[in-house]
Amino acid sequence: MGRNLRLENLTKKFGNLVAVDHVNLEIEEGEFICFLGPSGCGKTTVLRMITGFETVTEGKVIFDGKVINDLIPQKREFGIVFQSYALFPNMTVEQNVAFGLKVRKMSKKAIAERVDQMLDLIGLRDWRHLYPAQLSGGQQQRVALVRALAPNPQVLLLDEPLSALDAKIRVRLRAEVKRLQQELKKTMIYVTHDQEEALSIADRVVVMEMGQFRQVGRPIDIYKYPASSFVADFVGTSNFFKGYRAEDRVKTEKREFKISKSESVPSGEVFLAIRPEKVEIFKQGEPPSHLESPNLVSGRIDVVTFLGAAVRLVINMDGEEVISDVIEKEFEQRQLRQGERVLLYFPPEAFILYPAKEVP
């Protein structure tokens, strides 16, 4: 049995404000967990309670079977990587990495070996005598990463580690963090507000909102089967329609959609969600006749946004706006143009239903 980290009814209150509201989670040893949520959702507070920098109002943090609520941060031996790098500006790269080893009173030789090993991991061996201010942001964050790893922490916690970096470097470092995690098989807990980052890096993603865990699951499940309209909206993009469900039909203000019968949401007020890439587009007169007619709607292309591999179209259906993503090649071949009238098809099985009352 591995050294698991468990959160039990973990709660943090700042005065009357409930920042983290009775959350539960079991993290396996060697797992890569990502906390994802908008700013102010409480994800950093959860992280800080795990590190010991924030006191626990209620509930427990359990590591390796022991409650560690009152253990001081030094004794937890969890490594932390901060958004602001937090390298010691008065020390060189080498001294930064050696810091955690020195306070453990390791022998000089052992320290030197370990520092070499760490610097090799990130390919910065030749930069050892430089000061943080002489490094780029990406290099600084890599040093911070191995500085946290050097004392071989039981868990590595990363608090929005890449948010301060340029988009390009962010993607590259993201891959590097993932590679390190797989190589070292270290438990990592990663906090971010960037859904793309979370989906691409984690074994499991925890989506947070207003101090609560909205969904915990594999990235692909989170994307394909969002548990709530909040998750559907926050992770990726979704089109929403408000309507009333009866059997396999949902009546919205302007029209009626056919949905798949297997949906478990009871009849009544619902939200219909559909991903932009699931909305199909046909030129006038183009659609194959076998398509279900109620889900075929006509509209006009209002806005065309080029995203690279895909093109995002905003389509106006009698005043209702719908987003549809088509791959760039198809967009070119079919010569879709702004202002053109088109037919949209909403496949019944692509709809996800949510009870209307859960939306605040």
Next chain:
Amino acid sequence: MSRTDVLKDYSIASTLLSDRTLTGIAMGFLLAVMTFFMLYPVYDICRLSFFKEGVLTLTNYADYFTNARIFRSLTNSLYVAFVTTAITTVMAFFFAYGLTRTTIPGKGIFYTISTFPLIAPSIIQGLALILLFGRNGLVTRYLLQTDWNIYGATGIIAAECLYCFPNALFILYTTLSAVDTRLDEAAQSLGASALKTFYKVTLPAAKYGIASAAALVFNLTITDFGVPVVIGGNYSVLATEIYQQVIGMQRFDLGATISVILLIPSVGAFLLNYYLTKKSYALISGQARPFLQPSRPFKKWAFSIYCWIPCLLILIVFGSVFLGSFVKTWPYDFSLTLRHYNFPSLGGHAPLWTNFWASVLKGEWQSIIAYKYAPIWNSLWVSILVAVGGASLTLLAGYIVEKKKPKGEQVLYTLSVLPAAIPGTVMGLGYILAFNKPYYFFYGTFWIIIINIIICNFTLGVLSSIANLKQIDRSIEEAAVSLGANPVTTFTRVVFPLTKTAFFSNMAFFFMRAMTTISAVIFLISAKVKLAAIEIIFLDIDGRTASANAMCTIIIVIVVGMLLAMRLITGKAGLKGMAVSN
């Protein structure tokens, strides 16, 4: 790679004192120090002024307000303070305007010269004005051959204006450099004339800074002791009246009463300054200053000439005291001599110093170095201890207030900034009342002087420590802690190295204050413990003006030497932000 392979037996020591315990101990210590050495003496003064033989009474106040001669010290103080405030604020404002909003040449020189008054005891202004405009003044006696002289209100005001100038300038300089100059440009592009822009845009934007500078000058002037004591003549002000009553007449009760009366305007001005500084900082945009448009030639000339006026006055002050210490008989015989540096026997005795030189030297040199220079050695020794102690304590207090934020942190903060509100003379008298008891072994020794100077100057030290610590990201400390460093290691290896420059400049500040301060310690010196700055006053009272000049010059040389040494150590220097407030 399992954990045990790599790091075998290395783990965090289990005897770690928790951070909260350490913070608690440090906090308790600081609160005790501030309570015992600041609140208690002030409390004793209040007690003495309101009680007579154990009964609550206002007789002391009745005595004060019915004695016309003593009562005049209040109106005199207010008059001098208001006039000085008006003149200094206006002068410093335009000086700061010239340095921040025009493209005059030589800004660095102007700035440097304007800071000179900070490195000398406030008394230097008085000494210089006496040399120039006194009974035997160079200008009054020698050039104009008039009987008019500067003693009294005129002299106090003139000297205080020069003394307070750099203090007001720092605030106004900061204010004017922070106010967005693009506002001015926007106003002018909308067709406002230069003059209209000035009083419709520039002035309103700087109003809190101006008011804050005025409040500070008022506080400095009304609490100053050095200037009125040498140039005031019969013109009595509150700060000197306290000394008169206590040391001259042994009327401790009246001294305490006057102290309480002096506390009112001085605390008021302090609170006003404090409140306005906060307001003023809220107006600072934090945006980069855009390029300054070259000023028109007339503006440039006008401000260049204007800025030279205070600078020349300051240079004349320093020059005349310096020269006055080397000439035979000012202003009649200007032949050079060193004889004023052979101070009249002050009967001084300094630990270590005196014994050492007395055993090494013989004859006249023995008496000069071993005995006559003892106060200087005392001052130096006190200043070094004050520098180390003051900088350390204020760093500790700042660290607790800014970074640790334990319960009751507000109380510590309030106690730490309060000393600036209490006039030095009041604090000095308070120390006599509170500690002149046989069981306070430190009374009458060096140590009470050292403690007093540290406490009196605590405010600025703490504020600059806090400002510096604010720049250290919280996660830097957390990084050290998460890597396993205990609170002491975190502080010594990470926090302290990052605040080192500020620590050294705080040391310089405390050293300077210890070398130049007069008002509080004049009550605490004794026949055994003498200080150089205080000796200036006694030399002057004895009519040995030239030797007073010489003592003043020596103090300046020591302070300048220390600043240069600091510059060598830290690679940085500058008196910026070292304006005193007591």
